[in-house]
Amino acid sequence: MAVIDPLPSGIHVACIMDGNGRWARRRGLPRTDGHTAGEENLAEVVRHAAKRNVGWLTVFGFSTENWIRPRAEVRHILSLHKKLFGRIEELNANNVRVRWIGRPFDEPEAKTPSVVQKAIRQAIEDTAHNTGMVLTVAFDYGSRAEIVRAVNTVRRSHTSPSVEEISSATYLPQMPPVDLLIRTSGESRISNFLLWQIPSARIFFTERTWPDFDATEFDAALALLDTNPRT
Numbered sequence: 001m002a003v004i005d006p007l008p009s010g011i012h013v014a015c016i017m018d019g020n021g022r023w024a025r026r027r028g029l030p031r032t033d034g035h036t037a038g039e040e041n042l043a044e045v046v047r048h049a050a051k052r053n054v055g056w057l058t059v060f061g062f063s064t065e066n067w068i069r070p071r072a073e074v075r076h077i078l079s080l081h082k083k084l085f086g087r088i089e090e091l092n093a094n095n096v097r098v099r100w101i102g103r104p105f106d107e108p109e110a111k112t113p114s115v116v117q118k119a120i121r122q123a124i125e126d127t128a129h130n131t132g133m134v135l136t137v138a139f140d141y142g143s144r145a146e147i148v149r150a151v152n153t154v155r156r157s158h159t160s161p162s163v164e165e166i167s168s169a170t171y172l173p174q175m176p177p178v179d180l181l182i183r184t185s186g187e188s189r190i191s192n193f194l195l196w197q198i199p200s201a202r203i204f205f206t207e208r209t210w211p212d213f214d215a216t217e218f219d220a221a222l223a224l225l226d227t228n229p230r231t
């Protein structure tokens with residue numbers, strides 16, 4: 001994959017976008033409407049984050065465990081990924097570069113359908129000239145699988161891999177450690193997201209569901225870093 005050059009300045013924020021289903025249920029709507037609102041909110045959050053001191057925004061778009069959801073829901077979520085990766089005009093307007101992490105498409109266990117693969121490749125290519133924030137979408141992603149793969153990659157040449165070597169074999173080696181991890185919807189869990197990248201991250205848990213996670217909440221999460229500078 002092409003290197004990220006120049007590397008963005010600014011902090012790394014990661015989001016576990018939880019609660020789309022609950023947002024919909026509370027309104028008497030189908031779960032799919034919650035995901036639609038979630039994708040729209042992500043577009044808002046990207047716009048907002050790009051205006052703040054955020055160099056990296058990494059979002060959990062679809063996990064390796066999410067494939068067991070009802071087929072119609074999965075199909076809808078896939079279409080939303082296509083929609084997100086197709087927002088080229090606004091990503092370019094905000095100087096945002098797209099990246100993806102997940103099980104490499106050519107691995108036997110990988111499940112990313114070819115239409116999503118195509119959308120990912122196209123979004124990466126169409127935003128490659130930007131110089132601002134890197135938006136990384138984790139799709140068909142599981143952190144333990146990422147770590148196991150990285151360790152095995154390094155072990156092909158060594159017997160005892162170092163931290164630096166494992167980092168350099170992760171899905172996106174240039175990704176720096178996460179400064180702030182946000183999880184919405186009242187769940188206080190990490191759910192196999194970026195385990196290697198969060199050794200010293202601040203964690204912001206909020207009761208808000210993802211579609212209701214607005215700019216004010218995002219700024220409240222960022223304030224956690226002002227009050228607790230990393231040592």
Ligand code: FPP
Pocket residue numbers: 017018019020021022023035036038039040042059060061062066077080081084137185
């Ligand atoms: C969590 O809500 C959401 C998901 C697992 C689906 C992925 C996220 C989105 C569709 C938001 C937009 C993002 C992209 C990248 C298109 P949930 O269904 O687990 O909610 P619940 O816990 O309330 O049921």
